Amino acid sequence: DTGVSQDPRHKITKRGQNVTFRCDPISEHNRLYWYRQTLGQGPEFLTYFQNEAQLEKSRLLSDRFSAERPKGSFSTLEIQRTEQGDSAMYLCASRPGTGEADTQYFGPGTRLTVL
């Protein structure tokens, strides 16, 4: 257990529905990342927060995806009008802001299945 938690751990939804995932980072970490991972691939970067500011968003991320970190603590990732291609593991990671190359610590992930 790294101290990063994600909820839910599993989500099954029908195509076209909206889903929201939550990530609680390690409390003293001010940087938070969202990734998506499919079978046999490494994590794919989605977006990144420093405190409450969303500093970067992948060009691959469609407008159906949105993320927030309103108080600089927990974060939510919402996918609107889900598609079967959205089925993946959604990973959240956090790291302290003291050093640029600090290690990222991952949560257990949310596995999304879109039927």
Add this chain to the structure above:
Amino acid sequence: GQNIDQPTEMTATEGAIVQINCTYQTSGFNGLFWYQQHAGEAPTFLSYNVLDGLEEKGRFSSFLSRSKGYSYLLLKELQMKDSASYLCAVMDSNYQLIWGAGTKLIIKP
């Protein structure tokens, strides 16, 4: 473009030694990470190299050559629990991690 290459799958015997290679081409370099990922679980941090040379941590060691764009992860005294995927990731000039697809390591008795 940015690219991380590592073998898709390797097989080794319990008690033996295995070396997993990673080559990279990225826009800038601010360190290389190795993560272990068991099936269905999140990646867990193993090692970080930013200077050339070997970093040893128990049964695991990681080597870096920045001039060659090359790293390896060395696992000694393999145990069945080491069966997992091993992910190589490079931090680029923007301090973002560029990930390889991972190497699935299968340990046989």
